[in-house]
Structures are given as C-alpha cells and as structure tokens.
Amino acid sequence: MSKKGTTTFIIQRASAVLLMPLAAWLMFSLIVYVGAGYEAARGWIANWVNGLLFGAFIIIGAWHARIGMAEIITDYIHSWLKDILLFVNWLVALCAIVAVAWSVYNISFAG
C-alpha cells in the first residue's frame, strides 16, 4: 500500500478548484454557440486560447474523474478485481487525455 493518501487528496481538491472557472467558461461558450454548426465549433477550437482552455478542461476533468472513480473502486471492491479495475480506470483517463491533447494540437496549433 502506497503512502499517497494525502497527495491524492490534494490533487483531487486542486483539480476541483481549477475545474470550476473552466466549467463556467465552457458553459458560457456553449451557450453562445448554441445552434451553430460543426464548422463554427471547429473554428472556435481553432482559436488557440479556446483550444488550450478546452484541452485543460478535459485533461484536468479526466484526472479528477479518475481519482473519483478510483475512490469508489477502493471503497467497494476488495477482491483481485480491484487492481484490474483501477488499471482500466487509469487507462480510460489516459486515453481521454491523449485523445484530447492530440485533437487540440491538430485543430488549434498544427492546422
């Protein structure tokens, strides 16, 4: 058992704090773009500031969600299944992060 209880606790709280303004910003942007089409949305992310903030939202959100899910798994699953589920959970978060980082890089920066 690792001694990382406090580190996890801090990351969970810090990511929650970061997510609050990011979520507000995203919500505001989505409302502005209600009804706009695919091209408009793509154009919005192509602006590097939006791309960066959107990427940050998904990456921080994915890690925050990973910790939350890991807490639930740790609470309820005590068998050999626990380590497998924790690994899958970690993998899902990592995939989300890689996918969004790659997309934002392509749309906002490389394109």
Added chain:
Amino acid sequence: MVQLTLPANSKVNKNGKHYPAKEGAEKVRTFRVYRYDPDQPDNPRVDSYEVDCSNVSMVLDGLIKIKNEIDPGLAFRRSCREGVCGSCAFNINGANTLACTKSLDDLGAGDITVYPLPHQPVVKDLVTDLSNFYKQHAYIEPFLQARDAEPETEWRQSPEDRAKLDGLYECILCACCSTSCPSYWWNGDEKDTNGEGEYLGPAALLQAYRWLADSRDQLTNDRLNKLEDEFKLYRCHTIMNCAQVCPKHLNPAKAIAEIKKMMVTRPPANTPKSVKAAAE
C-alpha cells in the same frame, strides 16, 4: 467485495416470540428486540414485548424491565445508565444511540425497535464484539507522548490550549458513530496482505485528533505518519452520519477534516517519504 446482503446465518427469521401485556397494564408500548443465541443453531429473530411503561422513561429502563419481569434471558450491556460509560449503545428505531439517554417520548407513539450496533459481530442478542473497535482506538495511541524530559510537576497547558480539546475529550467510546458510518461498514476491518487497508472510523479518528490538538503532545508528526495511507483516514467521505448520531453531540467528521488539514499543511520534509529518503 462489499457485503450488500447479510450472510445466510445472519438473516432474521420469522420465529420471533410475542409476550403480550399483563392484565391491567397501563401505557403499553411494544418493544421489538433483536435476539440471537450463539448456542442455538437458529438464525436471529425479533421478539416483541408489550411493556407497561407507566414507570418507564428511557429505552434502557424498558429493557431492564423486560429482563427483570418478562424475559431474564435477554442479553445487553449497560452500566452507568446516565450516558457516561458508553455501554448501552444500540440501534434504536433505526438510529444508533444510547438506550439510557433515549427517552420513549422522543420515539413517537409506535413500536420501539432495538437492534445491536450495525455491522459488528453479534455475541448474543444486543451484545456486539467491539474488539476491533478497541484495537483501532489503541492504534492511535490515546495518551500523552512527549520527547522532552518529564517536568518535575505537571505538563502545563494554558486555558486557551485546553479549550481546544473541548468537543474532543468528551467521547465515551460508545461506537455509535463508527458503526453508523458506511465507510466503516465497508472498510472498517479490511486487510490487505501488508496488514493495511483498514479505515479506522470516526471514533478512533476523533481521538487521534484529540491528541494531535493537545499542546502538550510532541509526537504530532509521528501521529500523522501513522494515519498516512489511502485507508486509515482518507476513507472518510464526509457522509456525516457520525455527527448526526453521536449521543454526546460531538462532531467526528469535523475532527477528521482537521486532521486532513494538518496532513495537507505540514511541511513536505515531515512526510514519511521525505523522512525515508533522508534516512537512505
């Protein structure tokens, strides 16, 4: 895996006995009491007793009356009968509390159900095995520890520092809080191969904080180290059942939050990792 259903031998059967009120009884109330006898092969049952409550004010008085006048075989712990020993904690009408301070008037007009504290092994009837609960209390080392040489007279403490222990020292270790805590149900005795993976529960953690908050105690950092893993402290998810049921009106959840604050704000050099790295 979490136990969401009771083990087969713990399910309450329907063979409970009924003891009707004696003729001429006044203010009759029905006590529905959990019964389990380890010497019999039967599953637990719930007996119902119609009790003359004309001279009964607290639930414990009712139980004592049942034991004295109706069914001497009923087993339960009690001692002080005034809320200071912590012996008579049961699950009464669905909430953990002390039978000796719970008045019948507070329980409405219906039946009064009395079960043992939840999720603990039952020794007999309302008596639970609290060995693990006490072991967790021992783990937090509930006594003053200092590195300085012992003073000639006493360890001095200012009235202000003493006041910081109010709301902590009053705990009577009744176990109402820990056995009402879902996190404690799921992980209160969990062990992995390293002997870890056990949530200490609100009662032990309230006492841990009682010594962390004591100005005379000098082992703060070691005490925090003993709580640093993913289970002992951090399984508390601030569900607050503990604070809701505590019959002494203490707030273990708040004490736990204070410990987490101490964990987060202590200098990185004091954490187990850095201490270990420095030693290597």
